[in-house]
Amino acid sequence: MKQYEYKFVKSKLKVGFDYDKKVADMEAEWNELGSQGWKFCTWANDVMVFMRERQ
Known part of the structure; x- marks a missing residue:
């Protein structure tokens, strides 16, 4: 049976007005x-959730 692990990443609102830099940093x-094998799952309440299959 496949097993998964999850990673929760708090969304950081970076100070500044350079939108292109913010997008590049996020990318x-x-x-x-x-x-590292993480796949984006969802984004809610300023938290991004990633998942990957456990080895």
Whole structure:
């Protein structure tokens, strides 16, 4: 039977007005999580939930 683990990441509202930089930072963070096997699940109440299959 497949088993999963979950990672909860609190959404950080970064100070500043550079929207493009915020998007680039978020993309880099998500790509890092993806390279570790995490898959985005949902986003609610300022918390992002990622999951991956346990080995």
